[in-house]
Amino acid sequence: MSQVLHTPPQAPAPADDDLAALAARHGLSVSGARPALPEYVRQLWARRHFITAFATAKLTAQYSQAKLGQVWQVMTPLLNAAVYYFIFGVLLGTKHGVPDYIPFLVTGVFIWTFTQSSIMAGTRAISGNLGLVRALHFPRAALPLSFCLQQLQQLLFSMGALVVILLCFGVPVSASWLLAVPALFLQFTFNAGVSMVMARMGAKTPDIAQLMPFVLRTWMYVSGVMWSIDKLAQKDSLPHVVTVALAANPAAVYIDLMRFALIDSFHASQLPAHVWALAAGWALVAGVGGFIYFWKAEETYGRG
Template structure:
């Protein structure tokens, strides 16, 4: 019996199954972007400007509610720095006698306390700007720099309330109103830019390491003592051998510069020879360096805020 051998049927090649596109490919195809991705620096600044009304309203609301539980309410905005000035006057002016050789010591002291408090409060507010508003940061999409900037604006508004008391004190001691009073405005603008930069720096640091906020009061207290808030640096260092580098650092300390500019503007007995050379150039340099540097430093970590 013969057997017929048949060749096996030819197999047709099966086309390979196309692989599924990756998530990155799908995102690129449909124009999707990473959530909370950091925008370019120019776009970030533009977004901040678009939300300027939110920044102003947020700062005003914070200022309004700050003393809402106190019976004296908003009067504490003026009373707090005045009480601090009274304590410093008792300790430094009376007990330690640093008021000797300083004309118009009380306006001199109150001006220093008010101006330094502006910087001090802005920095302390910056330590809580992101870390203390995580619910807002995680719930809404907005440039996070709006938070430290709004806190600085709040402190500026509080300083303007306090300036009313400062003007009353200056006039009460018989100091005249002079055209130099107009210098208050550019000095405050430069200090506000400087404070905002510092607030953004500490806001980023404290968002990652909250313990830094616990150290800031000690750092600020030390800074206050070397900034001539309660005494004249010229009187303290007069007749003493102070290394040139130390004297230069004390004289060009940004807090000292802004305090001296305000004293020069408001106090007639505070003369131009008590200011360091090129004082306005130094004040502008500090404001731009810290203001722009702090903004860029904060922007670089924009996508990390509220995570973890």
């Protein structure tokens, strides 16, 4: 006689709505869920000491294996400036008609390096720190912000060499040097915003980090680092709309503001119209827009 085995009927799986209600009843929430924007800002502010400590530690460790150590923070942009001076100033003759060309060039190189390094570091902020992102719970915007702060610290360290160069080439100390403070603040805000945009894009597509050096190099060449946009604007070889676009380029705006603040031969007539409003506008658009763009993908970082 055959015996039929009957398996007991299984209870239906609970619906997603039932699970959500059960979790809410017991005070549970989704792990890594994106907080509201005001709460996200508060969490970032609460971790401000972590951001500054992480930036300082990264800066200290950056040249720890080199024999000259932190001296490379100054030597790297100075060597770049020397190469650009030989190629553009001497061979291509861009120094002609530009007063105080060496202070003009070195200021441009230092300020551009700040933007370039911040964006490159921001591109790898998430994809290059997945272990930290997956191990600890913190607002992910802390990473690109800390890398931008690291580059600001490096720039401030290098400014000592810039001041020496200015004095050696006869540029006097003046009250206008104080304008460097708001100019750097606006540039830092702009850099942080762009870095957060690139951090989100780099987290999803790490290959972007391989493309960025070419994009940034092209951006440098059109930002007046080695040549004067004002001198170009006086010629009729380019359409007026092109020269206006070059002058309104955010990298060129912040470079020009620093040159205006530090070099007495760089006059206000060489600045684009409404330059401070332009600098503040770029900082606001990039800073706020980049922060919101990064925040919207908070739940996705470190997953998959």
